Amino acid sequence: GQQVMQIPQYQHVQEGEDFTTYCNSSTTLSNIQWYKQRPGGHPVFLIQLVKSGEVKKQKRLTFQFGEAKKNSSLHITATQTTDVGTYFCAGDTNTGGFKTIFGAGTRLFVKA
Amino acid sequence: GAGVSQSPSNKVTEKGKDVELRCDPISGHTALYWYRQSLGQGLEFLIYFQGNSAPDKSGLPSDRFSAERTGGSVSTLTIQRTQQEDSAVYLCASSSVSGYSNEQFFGPGTRLTVL
Numbered sequence: 342g343q344q345v346m347q348i349p350q351y352q353h354v355q356e357g358e359d360f361t362t363y364c365n366s367s368t369t370l371s372n373i374q375w376y377k378q379r380p381g382g383h384p385v386f387l388i389q390l391v392k393s394g395e396v397k398k399q400k401r402l403t404f405q406f407g408e409a410k411k412n413s414s415l416h417i418t419a420t421q422t423t424d425v426g427t428y429f430c431a432g433d434t435n436t437g438g439f440k441t442i443f444g445a446g447t448r449l450f451v452k453a
Numbered sequence: 454g455a456g457v458s459q460s461p462s463n464k465v466t467e468k469g470k471d472v473e474l475r476c477d478p479i480s481g482h483t484a485l486y487w488y489r490q491s492l493g494q495g496l497e498f499l500i501y502f503q504g505n506s507a508p509d510k511s512g513l514p515s516d517r518f519s520a521e522r523t524g525g526s527v528s529t530l531t532i533q534r535t536q537q538e539d540s541a542v543y544l545c546a547s548s549s550v551s552g553y554s555n556e557q558f559f560g561p562g563t564r565l566t567v568l
Contacts, residue, residue: 374556383544383559384496429496433555440509441486441548441555445495 345432347444355452360417362447364430373406373413374431374441384429420451455479457560459545465566466535474530474563478547486557487520487530488544496544502528535567 346365354360364373372391376384388397390406390413397404403416413432417424427446434440458477466472478485487499498512502522513519517535522528532539542564546557 372555376557383562384546384557385559386556389554389556427495431557440501441557443488443496443498448493 345430345442345444347430347447349447350445351448351450353450353452354420356422357419360420360424360449362415362428362430362449364413364415364432364444366411366432366442368434369410370432370434371410372433373410374433375404375413375415376429376431376443377426378429378446379426382426417449420449422451422453425449425451457545457547457558459543459560459563461563462561463564463566465568467568468537469534471531471533472535472565474532474543474545474565476528476530476545476547476560478526478528478545479549479558480526482547482549482558483525484548484555484557485522485528486546486548487528488546489541490544490562491541499530499543532565535565537567540565540567 344367348363352360372389374389375387377387378384388404393410394408395406401418405414413430427448429446430444431441460475464472483504485502488496489499490496500520501509517533520530542562544559544562546559548555548557
């Protein structure tokens, strides 16, 4: 079946270091979404990418959508302790109606 | 405006009992998802409702799990004869499935503990 793979599963960084999480789909996606879940909270939408090769920035966060619309990445520059949490990618397929498939998430730990 | 609400926020039950979890999506959202999340784990898709279409039940782990959505709004997830492995946070999300953004809005979840 359709899958969205996300790596790494965990990442420990020192505050100030950069962080990247990668997302790969077995099929072409109509769009990719990124969510952040703080410890004890629920996932909160960060951004959606739609166009092939699209790059979007939110302050220290940079999101990319691959040319083939099968992969995506989230890069955080100079991590801060407030970045701690789990980052999920989620891809929309449009086969038989919209359905969003979530990756397993990357859990980020930031050491001050 | 009101976001997605879920009730109860916490539910403790004994093994073998039935439980019902409720989700009130954002008004006007046609898509509704149920997910299960065990401690420190990712989101496990359970079921998806979209408008008047037949729900996608492909994620339900067993026939003890069922869900319905009445009037295209409120949804109830029912777990019959609960087992200890059913203990998890059950998250509901809704989406407008507009022409541009399919952002999912999550509720706070129901933490289910089966003793």
